[in-house]
Amino acid sequence: MPWEYSDKTKELFSAAVQGEKDAHLGEISEPDGVGSHGSIACGDALTFTFRVERDANPLKDIIVEARYLTFGCTSAIASSEALCRIIESKRYTPIDALKITNKDIVEFVGGLPEQKIHCSVMGAEALQAAVFDWAKKRNVDLTSLGIDIHPQEQQEGKIICNCFGLSESYIRRKIRELNLRTIPEIIGSIKAGGACAMCQNKQGGLQDILDEIWGNEKIQQSTRDFSLRILNDNSAEKNLSQSTSAQLQSSNANHADGNSPFKFFKQIEKLIDDKIRPLLQQDGGDLELIDIKDKTIYVALQGACSGCAGAGQTIKYMVEDLLKENVDNGIRVIQV
Numbered sequence: 001m002p003w004e005y006s007d008k009t010k011e012l013f014s015a016a017v018q019g020e021k022d023a024h025l026g027e028i029s030e031p032d033g034v035g036s037h038g039s040i041a042c043g044d045a046l047t048f049t050f051r052v053e054r055d056a057n058p059l060k061d062i063i064v065e066a067r068y069l070t071f072g073c074t075s076a077i078a079s080s081e082a083l084c085r086i087i088e089s090k091r092y093t094p095i096d097a098l099k100i101t102n103k104d105i106v107e108f109v110g111g112l113p114e115q116k117i118h119c120s121v122m123g124a125e126a127l128q129a130a131v132f133d134w135a136k137k138r139n140v141d142l143t144s145l146g147i148d149i150h151p152q153e154q155q156e157g158k159i160i161c162n163c164f165g166l167s168e169s170y171i172r173r174k175i176r177e178l179n180l181r182t183i184p185e186i187i188g189s190i191k192a193g194g195a196c197a198m199c200q201n202k203q204g205g206l207q208d209i210l211d212e213i214w215g216n217e218k219i220q221q222s223t224r225d226f227s228l229r230i231l232n233d234n235s236a237e238k239n240l241s242q243s244t245s246a247q248l249q250s251s252n253a254n255h256a257d258g259n260s261p262f263k264f265f266k267q268i269e270k271l272i273d274d275k276i277r278p279l280l281q282q283d284g285g286d287l288e289l290i291d292i293k294d295k296t297i298y299v300a301l302q303g304a305c306s307g308c309a310g311a312g313q314t315i316k317y318m319v320e321d322l323l324k325e326n327v328d329n330g331i332r333v334i335q336v
Contacts, residue, residue: 005074006110012078012085024084025077026067032137033094035129037122044072044119044317046080048126050087050134052094058138062091068126073321075109075116082108083123094131098147100124102178102189117188121174160205163195163312171206175213183207195312265292267327272299275326276319280305287319295330297323311335 005013016025031049038045047069052061066084070077082105087097102120106112112120132149135142142149158168171192180186183206187194192206199205269289277287285305291298299319301311312335320333 004113005078006112008108008110009075009078009112012081012109013074016077016081024067024081024088025069027069028065028067031067031130032061033130033134035126035131035133037125037129038072044070044076044122046070046072046076046122046126048080048083048123048130050094050130052134058140059093059095061093061134061138063087063094063097064091068123072119072122073116073325075112076119076122078109079105079112079119079123083127087127094134095145095147097127098131098149100127114188118191121178121189158204160209161192161195161199163199164191166190166192168204168209172209172213175209181210181214183210186210191317195316264328268292268297268323268331271323271326272319276322279318280314290336295328295332297331297333298336299333300336 014020015023019025027047028049028051032052032054034047034049036045036047049067050063051065053064054061066087068080068084070080083100086100086104086108092100102117102124105120105123106117109120128149132142134140160166160168160171171186171190174180174190175186178185178189180189183193183200186192186206193200201207272287272289280287280301280303284303286302287305288300288302289297290300297320299315301314305311305314315333315335320331323331323333
């Protein structure tokens with residue numbers, strides 16, 4: 001079944017996409033602060049801008065307007081909308097706004113599925129980047145105030161997660177900040193390790209970092225089991241079925257929601273044609289539906305997308321997420 005979102009999350013998302021008067025989707029011309037986080041290749045990207053009411057003392061500047069442009073799922077847009085509303089409701093200074101955490105965003109939207117927590121983290125990171133930009137423009141020395149926003153963290157240091165370009169220093173900081181204890185928690189919060197899974201158990205990878213940070217305490221066995229399952233799933237891609245028609249005639253028992261295999265197939269086909277393919281075509285790409293086996297969807301990227309370095313992330317964090325949200329949460333998409 002699709003993701004289960006709170007009424008507040010759905011309300012915020014609806015207000016944004018329908019362009020309601022109190023929504024904040026958009027961007028500010030000549031903003032006082034602008035910050036971005038994520039990338040379209042990874043499935044989620046956010047650019048956050050704000051405008052301040054200036055004071056002679058820049059530390060007393062007040063954020064009076066906030067806007068965002070978000071490429072992502074329902075939770076990503078709702079979290080971005082929540083961030084803007086939180087900021088504008090209390091007339092924060094840019095420095096005070098740094099106190100807003102991803103937990104505040106999650107609470108504002110009425111909770112998020114565990115697999116979608118990274119959407120709230122994305123908003124908090126974009127806010128930090130925007131405050132750093134404001135500080136440069138207003139000649140505010142953040143270091144002297146005891147504030148370290150790590151503006152170059154993603155560009156500097158050893159890259160641990162190549163799929164999402166996440167550095168060791170960033171991963172270590174987020175593990176501590178968010179009290180992440182297992183690999184599934186890391187994936188849910190910052191996505192690291194959630195694509196090819198190669199960084200999970202390699203030397204110096206996510207598990208080693210967890211062991212080091214938390215004093216080599218015993219991490220839940222479920223973490224190891226999760227890693228093995230992901231790796232086994234990846235190896236299964238070598239055994240693809242080419243019999244879509246046969247699958248459509250299979251037993252309805254494979255579809256717990258009561259949908260017939262034919263209806264399930266048509267839902268997938270319609271969503272790909274109506275939403276996914278148009279998004280890919282905007283960047284010169286395309287998608288072909290190859291086969292459906294139970295709830296595993298086999299697709300092939302075409303055009304510009306076929307040779308893109310972020311193809312795997314596009315499949316998992318754009319195509320798969322949209323299908324899960326709109327059709328069935330048990331769907332898995334494999335590129336062939």
